[in-house]
Amino acid sequence: MSKVFTIPFGQPFLETLAEGIMERFSSNPLLLAKTLVILPTRRGCLGLKEAFQQRRYSQILPRIIALADLEQEPTVPGFIASPLPPAMPVAQQLGLLSQLILKKEQTSITTALNLAKELITLLYEIHTSDSYMARLHTLVGNQFAQHWQITLDFLKIITDYWPSILQDYGMMDGAQRRRDNLRMLAHHWRPTYPVILAGTTATRPATADLAKAILNFQNGHIILPGFEALSEDLPPTHPLYTLHQFVDRLGHPEITPWVPLATPAKARGNLLQQAMAPIINVPQPFPAKDYQDIIANLSMIECRDTGQEALIIALKIRQSLAEGLESIIVITPDMDLTRRLQSQLKRWNIIANTSQGKPLTKTVVGTFLSLITQFRSQPTPRGLLALLKHPFCYRHLNRADHLAHVRQLDLRLRRLRQPNLLSADSIREEDRQWYERFLKDMALTDPASKKSLTEHLQDLIKIAETLCSPDHLWLETDGQSAAEFLASLQPYAGFYSSLSSREFRDLLPQLMDQELVHDRHGIGSPVRILGALEARQAYAPLMILAGLNEGTWPQENTADPWLNRQMRLDLGLPDPLRRIGLSAHDFCLGFSAPQAMLTRSMRKNGAATVPSRWWLRLETILSIHDIKLDEGKQLKEWAQQLDAPKEVEPASEPLPCPPLDKRPIHFSTTDIEQLMRDPFGYYARRILKLRKLDAPDEDLASRDLGNLIHEGLDLYHRQYGNMIDLGKLITCGEKTFAPFIADPHVQHFWWPRFVSVAEWLVNEWGKRKLDHTFTEIEGTLEFPYGNKKSATITSIADRIDVMDGRAIILDYKTGSTLPTKSDIIAGLSPQLMIEALLLLQNGFSSLSNQSLASLEYWHLKGGREGGTLVSLKDISLLIESTEQGIKQLFQHFLMSPTPYLCIPWGESKLKNRDYSQLARLEEWNS
Secondary structure, eight states: OOOEEEEOTTSOHHHHHHHHHHHHHTTOHHHHHHOEEEESSHHHHHHHHHHHHHHTOOSOOOEEEEHHHHHHOOOOTTOOOOOOOOBOOHHHHHHHHHHHHHHHSOOOHHHHHHHHHHHHHHHHHHHHTTOOGGGGGGSSOGGGHHHHHHHHHHHHIIIIIHHHHHHHHTOBOHHHHHHHHHHHHHHHOOOSSOEEEESOOOOSHHHHHHHHHHHTSTTEEEEEESOOOOOSOOOTTSTTHHHHHHHHHTTSOOEEESSTTOOOOHHHHHHHHHHHSSSOOOOOOOOHHHHHHHHHHEEEEEESSHHHHHHHHHHHHHHHHHTTOOOEEEEOSOHHHHHHHHHHHGGGTOOOEEOOOEEGGGSHHHHHHHHHHHHHHSOOHHHHHHHHHSTTOOTTSOHHHHHHHHHHHHHHHTTOSSOOTTOSTTSOHHHHHHHHHHHHHHTOOOTTSOBOHHHHHHHHHHHHHHHSOHHHHTSSHHHHHHHHHHHHHGGGGGGSOOBOHHHHHHHHHHHHTTOEEOOOTTTTOSEEEEOTTTTTTOOOSEEEEOOOBTBBTTBOOOOOSSOOHHHHHHHTOOOTTHHHHHHHHHHHHHHTSSEEEEEEESEETTEEOOBOHHHHHHHHHHHHTTOOOBOOHHHHHHHHHHSOOSOOOOOOOOOOOOOGGGSOOEEEHHHHHHHHHOHHHHIIIIISOOOOOOOTTOOOOHHHHHHHHHHHHHHHHHHHTTOOOHHHHHHHHHHHHGGGTTSHHIIIIIHHHHHHHHHHHHHHHHTOOOSEEEEEEEEEEEEEETTTEEEEEEEEEEEEEEETTEEEEEEEEOSSSOOOHHHHHHTSSOHHHHHHHHHHTTOSTTSTTOEEEEEEEEEEEETTTEEEEEEOSOHHHHHHHHHHHHHHHHHHHHSSOOOOOSOTTOGGGOSOOTTTTTTTHHHHOO
8 A cells, every 4th residue: 555645736735635634534533633744844834724724624633743843853742852962053153163264264254254154054964965074085086185175174164173162062053953853753753643744855864764764654654745757867957856866765665646536737737747858859739628728827928127027916916816816826036026026016905925034134123223333333424324314213303303404414415525424523513413412322432442242232232222212113023023133142142253343243234134034914815925945835726936037946056165066966965956956846836726827027137137947948848839828918008007197298308598687697617618518507507506416425536536636736836836846746646635545446546647647747847948837827807798798707727837928728637538629619618718818818817918829738647648738729710719609609698588408419518417317308309
């Protein structure tokens, strides 16, 4: 009589399991009550209880236990386990291993913690796969000897030191303890009551040993999920590879269906078998009835991006619930897609029950704690504003009053470069008392001073509860999880080395990432969003398999930092490709539901995606059979219409036309250039008084380099006049660069560029015998236009040299290119010509009645060349043309109601796009 059974693909696993149990034991209620059912997960246990209750078979249920619980404590009726040493908690394990790594290697605490995690993973795999660490020494040949010896020397942490550490503490590895508990059950447990092990793929040898022991019980049963005997050799990536290995370990027993009358959906079962075959061959055509069954119950929808994918899934769920469907399961390993789907479902007040926990660092409370540690370790404007704007900050003020202070601080910080955030001196007087109170509450200390992890945790809790009321901070699910996490970490804090504030900042998120926060909303909801593992035994009339992109489902295999694939196999560790096979098995279980919808997005986070290998295999088989599935045309139309406005009124080009008396009559050379290139931008800047705000803590831009070079040169000429001295010029440059030299980009790129420019300038200055030199000299000119009207033009010349009684006007350029000849002729780059006009009309008070020798651009490029000098030709014609152009420009804008056009010369002539969004340029100019 067979003791090994299968519930094939296409049958609801837990419901069929419950039905078979009742068929076998319902006639004897006392035996049913004694029956023990072992399932892989606690969620599966809850699902089986629901399956019994929904069918109302009996008021007496069998005993149901999770395999994971047996691994922790093998408490089953009729068996008393020998006590094993307790498992060392992960927090203690990480602390001890990270300290060993820090003693062995000169590295940061963050790197040590990452390496400790990898060592724990290796220990887990060694214990669960019954490998021996001693084999590491003989694993490779001489060809890898030198490299492998370095790795082996590091792995002595777990081969030589770690076992004795565990012995000293009287503990053992958690994975080893779980393995030994299952082995203890397998060797010593001999129950007389029925035992059913169901749903496991027995990826671990200890689980397989327990299964073999159950087969020898008087009334033991093994129930496999979706097993089908195949004759050919299967690769590790095949969905049935692991199950076939499991059956081999059981000794190839006879396998029969658990419920004989239950048959899978033949058509889609055959389709799936053909798609998952190791080698895809040209199959026999399906009967006409099978074609209809496949088309009616299967759809594959390829979406534009993740956002559209979430919306289409939400629409399908909304439609299905409206049609009376009582249960829907969405299976996806993509947590980003899960969050988007939850958000979309809220349109219709649908709260889904999700199994995927959110890392504590991604929660509101976790973010708050991280922001506190970041500001205490390294204050930055962005980090400060993020903390102050967090909803948990600030308990001492009304929220509206607090945010009013934050907004003013935000505006202030956007205008400052590298502000001192530890002082309120640069803050508005009205905000100083508020900011000083905040700094006091933050209890700032020297970031370099080291304290124990216990002290850091106590400081963090105290500051968090100062900034936010404890009743509010720890109230919600994430707050409760954070409080439990911090409390559970305290007893093991002594196992970590002393930390600076920056090291604690790096350590805390690493530890918090181990804590998952599960949303308690949606319990009892007809919609469940599950990960692939949690969905292994779940069932619903409609299963939506989402996120079917390579790297997401199946997930990308991460590289083992210690062993390559062949070394893992030689050591007896599982093949990394087996994970793909297990993931394929999960896919097949979901695919076999009565109705299945498969979705993927062509782009994710702006990058193109690759379809999952199973998606491509199905497409291949479907094309061979010439089957065209529903591609979600109706859902895509609904998605497009859902947020589409009733009417679309395209924006027209803005044509602002303020009254003449509101138009400025004072112009700088920058104003005139902008008025020529971008009249709308000039209107927004000068008339509407709009300025683009810098981002807080914004990185230095190329214009900042130009300003620093100009300031250095101006300082040099103010202090030393016409003196030519490279050393003094470098010294002046050091003074202007000093506030920013800590920036690596400035230190390693900009400063060497200045030195190269300085050497080139000194060489060029030495070629000329100058009478006088004027730098940063301001000129003003009253320019007449119309009938007895005039406008004021001002300009600050970078440098004017006087040689042999004639003036040379210089303009320093630090950008990548110089103004083109066509732009100069067209008046789009008029600065030098305007300065020449001011000179000739005595606009510079220090240079009256001065003749003009030349106009020059000095291109300060840095690098090997240092710079280049470009002298303009036909300057008389250019100056005359510029004077006429300015007159026409003033007449055009100051004497007639002319609108300020947007990009009259095209986008290529724009120097910046600060006002393009205000002009809605992309909308009307596309």
